[in-house]
Amino acid sequence: MAEVLERGELHFFYRPRVERNAPRGDADVQRFMVVLAPDGRRIWRLVFVGAKRMPELARRGRERNWAWVAKVAGDPGDIEMELRGYRYRTKTRGERDQPSARPAGDGEYVLARHGDHTHLAYALARPDPPGDVQRGLGIATQASYVVAVKNPEWPSPRPDAGLGEEQTAFYPRALQEKFRNRRWGEVEPAHLDRDGAELLLVGATEDPEGELGIHLDPAERGAPDAFRALGLDRRDHPVAPLFTGEWA
Structure with a gap:
C-alpha cells in the first residue's frame, strides 16, 4: 500500500481563448488549470498543465506532460482573481476580451509515495458522468499519474x-x-508550496485504488464545490462544463 503524503480537494478549470466566449471544443482552450487545496492547511495552489490536457493513461500509452505551480496562496480569493475574465487594450486590435475560467471538475486527490516514486491520484465528484469537456481535456472519472519535480x-x-x-x-x-x-x-x-515548481506528469492508470490501495470517494467528504471553496460568482463562470460536461 502506498503512503499518503497529502489529501485534499481538487478543481479543474479551463480558460477559453481570447474573444472565444462560447468555446465549442478543446481547440478553443487557451489554458488548462488544476487547483489543489490540501486538507488541514490554509493553502491553495494553482497549477498550469501543458498541452492543455491531462496525459493519456497507461491503457493508451504512458504519455507525459509538463505542469508547473503558477501561484500559491493563503487566501482562496487570490486564486479566484486569477480565474476572472478581463478586458485589455492592444495597439492594433483595440479592446480584447479574455473570458473567465470555466470549472470542469470537482473531486478529491491524494499525493502518495509508492515505492521509489510519487503518485498524484484523484476521483471526480462531478460531473457524473464526464462529458465532452472532460474527454477533450483528458479528465477521467478516476486517474493516477506518476509525478516528478x-x-x-x-x-x-x-x-x-x-x-x-x-x-x-x-x-x-x-x-x-x-x-x-x-x-x-x-x-x-513542500515542493508544491513554491511558485515555479516544475512537474512532470506520466499517465498511469484509471484504477488508483487498485494500484495504490488508497480509497478515494469525494462524496464522503461532502462533495467538493469550486464555487464554495474559491468564492466564484456563478454569473461570471458558466456552470454547464461542471454539471453537464458541455462546452461553454
Missing part, C-alpha cells in the same frame, strides 16, 4: 519546455539537497 539547478531538457530561469522555484537547502544532484526528484508537498 524538476531540480531547478538543471536546465530544461528541451528549449521549448519548462520555465525560464527567473521563473523557477527556489527551494530551501534541506529540500534542494534531496535531489542529490539528479535532474528529477520525488514530489513532496
